[in-house]
Amino acid sequence: MQQAATITAGKKIVAGLGKTGLSCARYLRYCGIEFSVVDSRPNPPGLQEFQSEFPEIALELGEFNPATLIAAAELIVSPGISLQEPAIVAAREQGVSVCGDIDIFSREVDSPIIAVTGSNGKSTVVSLVGEMARSCGVEVGIGGNLDGSEAMPALDLLRQEAKALYVLELSSFQLETTRQLNAAVAVVLNLSEDHMDRYASMQEYQQAKQRIFRGCRSLVVNRHDAASAPAHALEARLWSYGLDAPGNEEFGILLDQSAEYFAFGSEKLLAVSDMKLIGRHNVSNALAALALGYAAGLPFAPMLQALREFPGLPHRCQWIRKLAGIDFYNDSKGTNPGATVVAISSIGETVPGAVVLIAGGLGKDADFAPLHAVAMQYVRAVILIGRDAQKIAQVLAGITEIVFATDMQDAVQQAFAKAVSGDAVLLSPACASMDMFTDFTHRGRVFTAAVEAMQ
Numbered sequence: 001m002q003q004a005a006t007i008t009a010g011k012k013i014v015a016g017l018g019k020t021g022l023s024c025a026r027y028l029r030y031c032g033i034e035f036s037v038v039d040s041r042p043n044p045p046g047l048q049e050f051q052s053e054f055p056e057i058a059l060e061l062g063e064f065n066p067a068t069l070i071a072a073a074e075l076i077v078s079p080g081i082s083l084q085e086p087a088i089v090a091a092r093e094q095g096v097s098v099c100g101d102i103d104i105f106s107r108e109v110d111s112p113i114i115a116v117t118g119s120n121g122k123s124t125v126v127s128l129v130g131e132m133a134r135s136c137g138v139e140v141g142i143g144g145n146l147d148g149s150e151a152m153p154a155l156d157l158l159r160q161e162a163k164a165l166y167v168l169e170l171s172s173f174q175l176e177t178t179r180q181l182n183a184a185v186a187v188v189l190n191l192s193e194d195h196m197d198r199y200a201s202m203q204e205y206q207q208a209k210q211r212i213f214r215g216c217r218s219l220v221v222n223r224h225d226a227a228s229a230p231a232h233a234l235e236a237r238l239w240s241y242g243l244d245a246p247g248n249e250e251f252g253i254l255l256d257q258s259a260e261y262f263a264f265g266s267e268k269l270l271a272v273s274d275m276k277l278i279g280r281h282n283v284s285n286a287l288a289a290l291a292l293g294y295a296a297g298l299p300f301a302p303m304l305q306a307l308r309e310f311p312g313l314p315h316r317c318q319w320i321r322k323l324a325g326i327d328f329y330n331d332s333k334g335t336n337p338g339a340t341v342v343a344i345s346s347i348g349e350t351v352p353g354a355v356v357l358i359a360g361g362l363g364k365d366a367d368f369a370p371l372h373a374v375a376m377q378y379v380r381a382v383i384l385i386g387r388d389a390q391k392i393a394q395v396l397a398g399i400t401e402i403v404f405a406t407d408m409q410d411a412v413q414q415a416f417a418k419a420v421s422g423d424a425v426l427l428s429p430a431c432a433s434m435d436m437f438t439d440f441t442h443r444g445r446v447f448t449a450a451v452e453a454m455q
Contacts, residue, residue, distance in 0.1 A: 010071070010072075010073050011034050011035055011036050011072065011073055012028060012033060012034070012035040012036075012072065012073050012074045012075075012076060013035065013036050013037070013038055013068070013069065013072040013073075013074070013075055013076070014028070014035055014036070014037045014038075014076045014078070015037075015038050015039070015064075015069070015075055015076065015077045015078060015081055015088070016038075016039055016040075016044070016077065016078025016079075016080055016081045017037065017039045017041075017044040017045060017046045017047060017050055017078070018044060018045045018046050018078060018080060019045075019046065019153055020078045020079055020080075020101050020153055021037065021039070021044075021046065021050075021078045022046045022049060022050060022053075022153075023101060023152070023153035023154070023155040023156045024076050024078070024101055024104075024155055025037060025050065025053075025054055025057070026053075026155070026156065026159065027101075027104070027155035027156075027158060027159060028076075029054070030158075030159050035057070035076075036057060036058040036059070036060075037050065037054075037057060037058070037059045037060070038059070038060040038061075038064060038065075038068060038069070039059075039060075039061055040062065040063055040064050040081075040085075041061065042061050042062055043061075044061070047061075064085065064086075064087035064088075065087070066086070066087045066090045066091070069087050069088065069090065069091040069096065070090060070091050070094045070096060072091065072096050073097075074096070074097045074098075074099065075088065075091055075096055075097070075098045075099070076099055076100065076101070076104070077098055077099070077100055077177055078100070078101075079100065079101075079145075079171055079173035079174045079176075079177075080173065082198060083098065083176055083177070098177060099177055099179070100174055100176070100177030100178060101153060101154050101155050101174070102144065102154055102168070102170060102174045102175070102177070102178045102181065103177055103178045103179055104155060105154040105155060105157075105158060105168075106178065106180065106181045106182055106183075108158055109158065109166060110162065111162060111163055111164055111165055111166055112165055112166070112183075112184035112185075112296065113165075113166045113167075113168060113181065113182070113183040113184055113185075114129055114165065114166070114167045114168070114183065114184060114185045114186075114292050114293075114296055115168050115170055115181055115183035115185070115186040115187070115212050115216070116129070116167070116168065116169050116170065116186075116187055116189065116288075116292070117169070117170045117171070117172065117175065117186075117187070117188055117189070117209050117212050118187070118188050118189030118190045118191065118209070118228070119189075119190055119191050119192045119193075119194050119336060119338050119339070120189070120190055120192065120281070120336070120338055120339045120342060121189045121190065121281060121284070121285045121288070122145070122146075122169045122170075122189060123146055123147065123169055123313055123316070123333065124277075124282065124285045124312065124313055124316060125187075125189060125285050125288050125289050125292070126142055126144075126146050126167050126168070126169040127142065127146070127151075127310075127313055128285065128286065128289040128306070128307065128310050129142075129167045129289045129292050129293055130142040130167050131306040131309075131310055132289060132290075132293045132298055132302070132303040132306040132307070133165055133167065133293070133298060134306070135302035135303065135305055135306035136293075136298045136299060136302045136303065137302075138164050138165050138298070139163045139164045139165070140163055140164065140165045140166070140167060141157040141160065141163040141165075141166045141167070142166070142167045142168070143156065143157050143166075143168060143169075144168035144169045144170050144174065145168075145169045145170055145171045145174060146168075146169040147439075147441060151169075154166075154168060165296065170212060172195060172199075172205060172208040172209050173195075173198070173208075175208050175209060175211040175212055176208050176211070178211055178212075178214070179214070180214050180215045181211070181212060181214055181215055181216065182214075182215035182216070182217075183212070183215070183216045183217070184216070184217050184218065184295075184296055185216065185217070185218045185219065185220060185292050185295040185296050186212045186213050186216040186218075186219050186220070187212075187219065187220040187221070187222075187228070187288060187291075187292060188209050188210060188212060188213075188222075188227065188228040189222060189225075189228065189284075189285075189288055190222055190225045190227070190228060190338075191205070191206055191209060191225060191227035191228065192336065192337070192338030192339075192370075193205075193336065193337065193338065193366050193367055193370075194335075194336040194338070194364065194366065195364055196364060196365040196366055196367075197364045197365040198364075206227055206231075207231075209227075210230060210231060213230045213234060213236070216234070216236050217236055217237065218236055218237040218238070218239065218295040218296075219234065219236050219237070219238055219239070220238075220239045220240070220241065220288060220291045220292055220295060221238060221239070221240045221241075222240070222241060222242065222284070222288070223240050223241065223242030223244065223250075223252075224242050224243065224244075224284075237295070239251070239291045239294070239295050240291070241284070241287040241288055241290070241291045242284075242287070243280070243283060243284060243287075245263075246263055246264065246265055247265070248265050249264070249265055250264070250265065251263070251264055251287045251290055251291045251294075252287065253272070253283070253287075254266075254268055256268065259271055259272075259273070260272040260273070260283075262286065262287065262290065262304075262307075264290075264294070264300075269290070269300060269304055270304045270307060270308070274308050275307050275308060275310070276308070276309070276310060276311050276312065277310065277311075277312050278312075278317065278346060278350060279317060279342070279343075279345075279346025279347075279349075279350075280342075280345065280346060280349070281342040281345075281346055282312070282317075282346075286307055289303075289307070290303060290307070313333075314330070314441070314444065315330055315331065315332040315333045315440060315441060315444035316331060316333045317329055317330075317331045317343055317346060317347065317426075317428075318330045318331070318444075320447075320448055320451050320452070321451060321452065323416070323451075323454055324416075324421060325420075325421025325422060325423075326416065326419045326420070326421060326422075326423050326424065326425060327351060327423075327424045327425070328424070328425045328451045329343075329347055329424055329425070329426045329427065329428075330427050330444045330447055330448055330451075331343040331426060331427055331428035332427055332428075332429065332433070332440045332441070332443045332444030332447060333440055333444075334427075334428035334429055334430060335361075335429065335430070335431060335432050335433070335440055336364070336366055336430060336431075337366050337367065337368050337369075337370045337371055337430045338370065339428065339430070340357075340359065340371060340428040340429070340430035341370050341371060341374045343426060343428040344357065344371075344374045344375070344378050344379060344426065344428065345374055345378065347378075347424050347426050348374070348377065348378030348379075348424075351422065351423065351424040352422040353380075353419075353420060353421070353422030353423035353424070354378060354379065354380035354423050354424075355378045355379050355380065355423065355424050355425075355426050356379070356380050356381050356382075356383065356415045356418050356419045356423055356424070356425045356426070357375070357379050357381070357382045357383065357426050357428065358382075358383045358384075358385065358405075358408075358411045358412070358415055358425065358426065358427045358428075358429070358447070359371075359382060359383075359384060359385075359389075359392055359427075359428060359429045359430050359431065360384040360385040360386035360387075360388060360389040360392055360429055360430075360431055361385070361386035361387065361388065361429045361430075361431030361432055361433050361434075361435055361436065361443075362386065362387055362388060362431050362432040362433070362434055362435045363387075363388035363391055363392075363430075363431050363432075364431070364432055366430070366431075368391060368392050368395040368396075368430060369395055371392070371395055371396060371430065372395055372396065372399060375396050375399050375400050376399050376400070379396075379399075379400045380400065380401070380418060380419070380423060381400055381401040381402070381403060381415075381418040381419075382396055382400055382401070382402055382403070383403045383404075383405050383411045383414045383415045383418070384402065384403070384404050384405065385404075385405050385406075385407065385408065385411050385429075385436065386429070386431060386435050386436055387435040388431055389404060392430065392431075401418065403418065407436070408436075408443070408446045408447055408450055409446075409450045411450075412425070412447065412450040412451055412454070413450075413454075416454060425451075427443075427444070427447045429443070
């Protein structure tokens, strides 16, 4: 165990560095609160940054010491650390209070929160709602689990000038340590298998997600996903959205002479063809954003203008280039099978040819069986990389041609060789990235660079 200084009893302890742990440390210093830091990894992400900024703060690295955690005044646990970690369990059994960054945020913030979780689509919805708020002239802070240049960890937002509205992307891991979010509006967009290396069952995963509804004043429900609705009745206003025709004060899609329109009840709001986002999943994401914004009191006209102009996010079915009649798409954010099913369907429906899929990585103990049907319908060949490539190959054997690649550059070359004019090469891994890359954005950048380097 490495120590920068001796950790003394009775202080708050931040468990886990990385982006969230650093934000917790900065916020505690900002508030003048004494704290220490522990991390079970000998060289965690953000270590050099932490040591540079906080040379005087006690730091323990290596396997968690139960005695250290039991002596804490409060444990602030980063989302990457399971609450089932034995040292965390021991501390809780001794009465130590455990919280997370979102729990602290919800206690300290005065402005309303729009809170978004789900297995897929969170970042797009959060970013779109943020643009809608700005279009309405509302000072908005966006962040939480969201990546991107304008996003930041929730506690970093609290060190800035207060905003009139906060829009947060929340992971199931963050919600595990959130006791009472008290959001103005909350949504679980959808639920599909993910993080099965952390949760014992889908029910446990769903229960973590549904903590987002605790104390909420309004909630938004996806009519096409029963798991998006709260398990128990809540004293909150309910709004719903779906890809079908809406009922009174519901969001949905209306047909008029074969043209589709976003609608609120019987009121047509905007032609679906007027938005820049592609794919049926993004129609659903747009409806969710409209419902969230409306429930928070944003007017339609500026929200619809923002929807017209929103280009989408990097690494999410992002078109890169066309070469020899073949389109290349970066969906590196497709880190679970459900996301990849949506990406294949969305691209497969828009291109005249077939999809050549690049997939593989860390599977998080997910079931890849959902890829079977969509691969049969749309995929010409699949190029596999990463640790769990063989698991995907077993599911798709006999369905489509399977090729194994050594790295991303090799995968791109192999995919280009298999594709023909009219096809799309799609990176949508259905897996996490950390076996070969630092994160999904790194994976997407490597893919994009390999695509752009081709002649």
